[in-house]
Amino acid sequence: MKKFRKLSFIMLLSMVFILSACGTSQVDGGKSGGEEKKTLKVVTDAAYAPFEYMDKGEIVGFDVDFIEAVAKEAGYELEIVNVGWDPVFVEVKDKIADVGISAITINDDRKQTYDFSVPYFLSTNKILVPEGSDIKSAADLKGKVVAVQNGTTGQEAVEALLGKNNKDIKKFENNNLAIMELNSGGADAVVADNTVVEEYAKNNPNDKLVVVEDANAFESEYYGLMFAKESPLKAEFDAAINKVFENGTYAKIYKEWFGSEPDVENLKAQQ
Numbered sequence: 718m719k720k721f722r723k724l725s726f727i728m729l730l731s732m733v734f735i736l737s738a739c740g741t742s743q744v745d746g747g748k749s750g751g752e753e754k755k756t757l758k759v760v761t762d763a764a765y766a767p768f769e770y771m772d773k774g775e776i777v778g779f780d781v782d783f784i785e786a787v788a789k790e791a792g793y794e795l796e797i798v799n800v801g802w803d804p805v806f807v808e809v810k811d812k813i814a815d816v817g818i819s820a821i822t823i824n825d826d827r828k829q830t831y832d833f834s835v836p837y838f839l840s841t842n843k844i845l846v847p848e849g850s851d852i853k854s855a856a857d858l859k860g861k862v863v864a865v866q867n868g869t870t871g872q873e874a875v876e877a878l879l880g881k882n883n884k885d886i887k888k889f890e891n892n893n894l895a896i897m898e899l900n901s902g903g904a905d906a907v908v909a910d911n912t913v914v915e916e917y918a919k920n921n922p923n924d925k926l927v928v929v930e931d932a933n934a935f936e937s938e939y940y941g942l943m944f945a946k947e948s949p950l951k952a953e954f955d956a957a958i959n960k961v962f963e964n965g966t967y968a969k970i971y972k973e974w975f976g977s978e979p980d981v982e983n984l985k986a987q988q
């Protein structure tokens with residue numbers, strides 16, 4: 718009982734501490750000048766570990782920690798909502814949401830409709846196959862059934878290899894469904910972002926999957942935060958991203974998720 722009371726006292730103390738910490742950051746937050754911080758609606762497709770995924774009912778991942786750190790720097794609170802991949806694009810375009818974060822590759826096609834932040838992550842597509850597969854390169858995908866997430870750069874890359882309306886390309890609403898199709902034998906390969914397929918293969922050894930790289934076939938891509946065209950948030954978030962690059966917060970979060978140092982200089986060189 719005594720122990721319990723001591724514990725609740727500590728909990729109370731930490732609550733007070735957390736609350737007062739919030740209080741000060743509100744006053745300090747450059748943006749708010751002492752008023753309530755504005756809450757932005759952030760949309761994501763939380764089926765893309767380790768960038769965004771559901772863990773015990775919560776949206777977690779590198780992207781979540783990254784955007785929280787950036788928003789703190791910019792003086793915003795966030796409400797992150799798991800809406801699914803296609804709705805991320807619809808909600809940002811229609812200004813139902815303020816920001817999209819979902820391991821979204823910045824490309825010319827999307828830039829016609831959206832504004833993107835400066836790049837925050839380097840990625841490339843890779844091929845996930847069962848152990849012992851005869852697929853050793855992108856060219857080997859010809860004649861195979863390939864599962865992709867609909868509307869991703871993975872889909873585009875596979876279409877470039879196999880032809881746009883090739884019926885051997887199976888498209889799924891999220892990437893986990895594409896991997897399930899591979900595991901159940903309905904596809905010979907999945908093409909998706911390297912970090913996602915590498916983490917999946919590593920964390921699910923019972924699935925006996927391996928990752929095939931083909932640097933000649935798949936381009937370097939950079940992720941960005943996605944805004945509606947002309948959104949004033951872009952400039953604020955770009956500045957905040959550069960702050961977290963410079964003050965070491967980005968490297969800290971990156972190390973927590975990936976266990977290695979990020980190449981921040983390369984990211985900055987893309988701006």
Ligand code: ARG
Nearest residue numbers: 762765819820821822869870
């Ligand atoms: N980077 C790829 C793209 O932008 C795939 C992103 C998929 N992200 C997700 N959360 N499902 O097309």
